[in-house]
Amino acid sequence: MPVNIIAMVSTETATSTGLKTEDLVINMGPQHPSTHGVLRLKLVLHGEVIKQCEPVIGYLHRGMEWLGQNRNFVQYQALVDRVDYLAGMSDSHAYVGAVEQIAGIEVPQRAEYLRILMAELNRICSHQLSLGIFMLDLGAMMGFPFYAFRDRESILSLLEEVSGQRMMFNYIRIGGVQQDLPKGWLAKAEALVKDKLLGYVDEYEDIITNNPIFTSRTKGIGIIEPNSARAFGLTGPNIRASGVDYDIRTAKPYSRYKEFDFKVITREEGDIFARYKCRVEEIRESCKIVLQAIEKIRALPSGEQAAKETELVAKKIMPGFKAPAGETYFAVESPRGELGLHLITDGTAVPYRIKWRSPSFFATNFLPEMAIGQPIADIVAIFSSLDVILPDVDR
Amino acid sequence: MADLPIKPGDDKLAMFFAKKKAIAEGKDPEQAAKEAYAKFHGKPLEEAKAEVKTEIKAEANASVEAAPVVEEPPKPPKTPEAKEFFDAANFKVEELGKDSSGTLMYEVSVEDIIQICKDLKAQRKFNLLNYMTAVELKKGYQNILRLESSKHDEAVVLKVTLAKDKPVMPTLTEVFASANWQEREAYDMLGIVFEGHPKLTRILNPDNWDGFPLRKDYIGPLDGLNQPIKYGVK
Numbered sequence: 001m002p003v004n005i006i007a008m009v010s011t012e013t014a015t016s017t018g019l020k021t022e023d024l025v026i027n028m029g030p031q032h033p034s035t036h037g038v039l040r041l042k043l044v045l046h047g048e049v050i051k052q053c054e055p056v057i058g059y060l061h062r063g064m065e066w067l068g069q070n071r072n073f074v075q076y077q078a079l080v081d082r083v084d085y086l087a088g089m090s091d092s093h094a095y096v097g098a099v100e101q102i103a104g105i106e107v108p109q110r111a112e113y114l115r116i117l118m119a120e121l122n123r124i125c126s127h128q129l130s131l132g133i134f135m136l137d138l139g140a141m142m143g144f145p146f147y148a149f150r151d152r153e154s155i156l157s158l159l160e161e162v163s164g165q166r167m168m169f170n171y172i173r174i175g176g177v178q179q180d181l182p183k184g185w186l187a188k189a190e191a192l193v194k195d196k197l198l199g200y201v202d203e204y205e206d207i208i209t210n211n212p213i214f215t216s217r218t219k220g221i222g223i224i225e226p227n228s229a230r231a232f233g234l235t236g237p238n239i240r241a242s243g244v245d246y247d248i249r250t251a252k253p254y255s256r257y258k259e260f261d262f263k264v265i266t267r268e269e270g271d272i273f274a275r276y277k278c279r280v281e282e283i284r285e286s287c288k289i290v291l292q293a294i295e296k297i298r299a300l301p302s303g304e305q306a307a308k309e310t311e312l313v314a315k316k317i318m319p320g321f322k323a324p325a326g327e328t329y330f331a332v333e334s335p336r337g338e339l340g341l342h343l344i345t346d347g348t349a350v351p352y353r354i355k356w357r358s359p360s361f362f363a364t365n366f367l368p369e370m371a372i373g374q375p376i377a378d379i380v381a382i383f384s385s386l387d388v389i390l391p392d393v394d395r
Numbered sequence: 396m397a398d399l400p401i402k403p404g405d406d407k408l409a410m411f412f413a414k415k416k417a418i419a420e421g422k423d424p425e426q427a428a429k430e431a432y433a434k435f436h437g438k439p440l441e442e443a444k445a446e447v448k449t450e451i452k453a454e455a456n457a458s459v460e461a462a463p464v465v466e467e468p469p470k471p472p473k474t475p476e477a478k479e480f481f482d483a484a485n486f487k488v489e490e491l492g493k494d495s496s497g498t499l500m501y502e503v504s505v506e507d508i509i510q511i512c513k514d515l516k517a518q519r520k521f522n523l524l525n526y527m528t529a530v531e532l533k534k535g536y537q538n539i540l541r542l543e544s545s546k547h548d549e550a551v552v553l554k555v556t557l558a559k560d561k562p563v564m565p566t567l568t569e570v571f572a573s574a575n576w577q578e579r580e581a582y583d584m585l586g587i588v589f590e591g592h593p594k595l596t597r598i599l600n601p602d603n604w605d606g607f608p609l610r611k612d613y614i615g616p617l618d619g620l621n622q623p624i625k626y627g628v629k
Contacts, residue, residue, distance in 0.1 A: 058599040065584070066608055101495045230523060230545065233573035251547045328495035329541060329552075342528055342539070353609075355528040365576045394599055 023051060026376075030059050034137040034380045037390025039364070045376055053371040053379075055364050060394040068354040073099055073174060074319045076351070081168040083339075083356055084392040086129060089115070089122040089159075090334035092172035097254060098330035098343040099174050103323045110300050111176035112256045117293040118171060119332075120286040121159060121189070124197065125152040126335035127279045127286075130387045131204060134276065137384040138217055144207055151200045158189055174317045181297075190294050193287050201283050208276070218272040222370055222382035226270065232369065233362035236337025238386055241278040242270035248333040259296070262289050272385040279387070322349045329357075336360055336387055360392035406435045475499055476544070477551035480519050486511060491554065498541070500552040505564050508555050512542070512570045520544040521551060524571035529581040531611050536562045536587055557587065566592040584609040 029040040038059035044052035064083055068076045080095045081088030093115055100107065107115075132148030156166045161182055163171035171178050208214050224234070226242040239246060247264040249257045265281040267274040325347040331340030337359030344353040363386045371379050413431035414424040433439045477499050481488050486507045491500040503511055515521040521542040529538045538555040557564055566589040567574040578589045579598040586607035589595055597604060606613050 058597075058601070061599040063608065069609070228572070231572040233523070233525065246547060326495050327500075329498065330496060338525075340526070342526070342541075344530060353528075353530040355526070357526040361576065362573060365573065 021047065028379075030056075034384060036133065036384070036388055037393075039388075039390055039393070041367075041379070043371075043376070043379070048375045048377070050371050050374055050376060050379060053368040055367055057364060057390070057393050060391050062391075062395065064356060064395040065354050068351055070350070072319060072349040073321055073323060073351065074317060076354075077173060078168075078170050081170060082391065083358065083395055084334060084336065084360070084389055085167055086126040086389055087119075087122050087334045087336070087339075088167060088169045089119040089172060090332050090339055092169065093119055093255070094330055094332045094334075094339050094341045096172050096174050097332065098328055098341040099323055101328045101330055102326040102343060102345055103174075103321075105175050107176055107255075109256070110180075110297060113293050113297045113300075114177045114181070115172050116255055116257065116260070117189075117290055117297070118159065118162070118169070118177075120289045120293070121155050123335045124283050124286045124290075125155040125159075127283050128152040128155075128200075130279060130335070131208075131276070134384045134387075135208065135214075137380050138214065144204075147200070147203065147207070151197070154192060154196065158185070158192065161185060174321065186294050186297065190291065193290050197287055198284065201280060201287075205280060209280075215273065217378075217381055218276060218385070219269075220271050221378055222272045222374070222385060224270045224370065228369065229366060232366040234337070234366050235359050235362070236333070236335070236387075237265075237275060237278040237282060238337065238363060240264065240266045241274035243268045248331055248338055252331070254330070254332060260289050260292050262286075262292075272381055275385045275387075320349055322347060323351075331357070334359060336363070336389065336392065339392075356395050358392045358395060360388040360390070361395075363388050364393050406432060409435050475551075476519050476549055477501070477515075477521070480515060484511075484514065494552065498550045498552050500554060502554045502556065505555055505557065508553070509565050509567070509570065511553065512540075512567060515542060515551070516570060520546070520549070524567070524573050524577070525550070527567075527574060527577040527581065529585045529587050529609075531585060531609070532556070535559045536585055538564060538581065538587060540567075562587045563590060564588075565590050568592060583607070586610065 024045045026043045026045055027040065028043055030038040032039075040056040040059070042052070042054040042056060043050055062082070064079065067079055071079075077092070077095070080091045083091045099105075128148045128151050132145040132152070135144040135148075159169060159171075160166050162185065163169040163178060224238065224242045226239065226244050229239055229242060230244065235246065243266055245264055245266050248254065249262075250264055262285045265278050265285060267278055323345045325345055327342075327344045329340055329342045331338050333339075338357065339359055340357035342353070342355035342357065343351060346352040367383060367386065367388075370382050374382065409431045410428040413427040417424040417427035429440050478490075481490070481501060487504050488507075489502040491502055493499055522545050523543045525541040525543045527538065527540050529536055531537075534556060536557045536559065538557065540553045540555075541550060542553065543550045555564060562585070564587065566578060568578065568589075568591075575593070576598060578587075578592055579595060581587045582589065582592075582595055583597045583599055584607060596602065600608065605616075608615065
């Protein structure tokens, strides 16, 4: 795969007038609008070309692992959504999945479908936001970002109806989900996906995909070479846009993803445009999964009697819940890639060790590999296309 | 879905101008537009639309007539690749059984870890370091590595126990590219020193932070700003 690298020249170059040029050190961030949080990049420039790039992270470090190790399993549930605040459902799913795997808890069918339904809705709005801010970073100040934010809000209000919160849901709990759906929610969700979301995606494509300004800034730029990216642990749409068919939903199916029919979107080019296109297509696939999940939930028995006879949603887990001593790793496909949790327990009510394997951490580690040799104007586009979210990096 | 054969731009422009001309000349503008399209593409507009429709139908039919899923007979259980490797190789290892996700775990010694990782990468299919972490146990600090195959169908967990008074192990950055920041995090949180690491500094905590937060004997600053707490001072 050809890599777009501008030839680097020596530190000091003599020009025809006898003047010498020097390297310039630029501090990008931490308070930079296009760093998606608080990231600092130390850049060494030769002219307009980046010679060195060093990400400095930790500005949003909240000690999520320490907090987990000093709270019991039930208390920590409420904090987990903050790891990656754009995909709280995926975070909860990873944490809860790990605890259930150690404790051997079986989750009711209805709760599994509800989890998948919520996680996919969450994925759609995460991708919409990433599209919006991506265009913002490319300079589309007015117009497009508002489309994405408008559409995202319609999903968030649905999720709020279910869980009581816009973003920090705390909906997926150990053993199931917090509560059943409100009356008429399924019809609302179905109408939203069928009548609006799919149309919205076409709208995005009409605005962006053939836009000559957009394509000239994205095609052939920031190419990810699949092998080196995999060695760096890059996952999610970033690696799928380079032709690697790796999606945990199909590679190591968790929950009940085996029963769903969807495509893993891959593209061969590996440039910024391919990553954008991958995300847009993934929104469509997620819509498909949401509709299937709605159908499956409708087919299950419902009503008060059924709820009494079989636990449709979940068995209540008490705060004194103790997981047996053990160790596990549970990974889910978050909108940004492989989000996993390594959990070690010692038989008490408090986790012994929690380790988050967050996809953005690995993507930020990979950033210098992409940035070096590129013009400074492209670094914002490249970084934005990785869809890194800084709370996920710093935890 | 198949792309419409109408490209944005030129043909539409041609149709537009044909319409304008037809109106000026008092002819039927729709007819003129169709003629312009046919002249541009070499086939009339209806034909092009009909082609797209049949394509879509064919696609829909194909998805309906998908072959019924045939259940494959269960394969005989294969020996895990990691077990094969450790049985054949001459390393001092201890098998720790499986974790709850079904991954084999092995305890290996500090001296062998680099060679084992290199061999697993070169001879076997474990060429990715998924993540690395560390934990404090009673017997010492334990480094946990999870290696995965490139097809992600198999994984193995390696554990290295380091003495509490000297938690030092060689760096894996030369074997796995993703080890760089992982090792910095393990150093930052638990104070494990990786010999030969290109830049072993704190990564998540500030550079002047005292202590290693995930050690069990760590007492954090109460004000959260790494300042000594002054009692009785206004």
